[in-house]
Amino acid sequence: MSWRINFLILVVLSWACQKEKQVVIPNHNEGNLIEAAELKAIINQPNIKLLDFRKKDEYDKGHITKALNIWRTDIEDSSYPYRGMMASKSQIQAVFGQLGINSNDTIIVYDDNGMCEAARLWWVLQNYDFKNVRILNGGISAWALNNGSLTTQKVKFKPSTFELSDNASMVYHISKAELEQALKSDVTVIDTRTLDEYTGKTHKNGATKSGRIPESLHIDWAESINYDGDQRFKTIEEIKKKYRKLNIKKTDLIVLYCHTGVRSAHSTFVLTQILGHQNVKNYDGSWVEWSYFNNLPFENDQVSLIKK
The missing domain is CATH 3.40.250.10 (Rhodanese-like domain)
Structure with a gap:
């Protein structure tokens, strides 16, 4: 009997050591x-x-x-x-x-x-x-x-043929003209830049002026990751908590933007692939394009007007 008991102890100890080494992976959409x-x-x-x-x-x-x-x-x-x-x-x-x-x-x-x-x-x-x-x-x-x-070694490769679909769906894309139309209906626009950019305090290179698209909500894209840590996504519950303050539904039409559509592409991933929102668009031109046109409305914490 003693050898069986010893064997069981070894199995339990081995299992415990493996459990200690396991890394808890957030429950995300594993496909992406x-x-x-x-x-x-x-x-x-x-x-x-x-x-x-x-x-x-x-x-x-x-x-x-x-x-x-x-x-x-x-x-x-x-x-x-x-x-x-x-x-x-x-x-x-x-x-x-x-x-x-x-x-x-x-x-x-x-x-x-x-x-x-x-x-x-x-x-x-x-x-x-x-x-x-x-x-x-x-x-x-x-x-x-x-x-x-x-x-630091260079990768050797031979050119190939890479082909995309003939009829692109542009599933997560929205243009300036499409956004102008959407603003006349029921749409939620979210600015994913820093708070200083959103308020107009910071004027980043590439934009013709500081500010935001009128009535935009705000959430910094980096709130979904461990920005000052391992830079991995936070858990779903942590991310849900961050977005809960925006009071958005999974079926709402949501348009995201940032400075050039890069940070808002990250938020598009978060909303669609992690949180399961069904109707999300990333405004490609974002603030750089919107600010370029003087006839488009904008606001910041000092001014709210339409330039002509």
């Missing part, structure tokens, strides 16, 4: 997020394409093995008089084809900015109906915390 440990298990599969969404100098200092580099300018349409607009279908196809990405690949994207940059790419691809894209929860910091190795 991937954890560092999960990435480690599949990183060498041929159909996995890893994108490092940081500036080239940061990428060159060290990146995850096999990661290709991409930055905002690669997925922006530079034909506008202001920056940040979403690239055309043909531009996205050309960029991804040059990187050797195929249409049936799974794209995993990470950054070093709380998944803000990664979410912008996720948002662009969703609008063009490319669904096979995942965001690394916590980005490169989560990879490092999981003892993931980095390299």
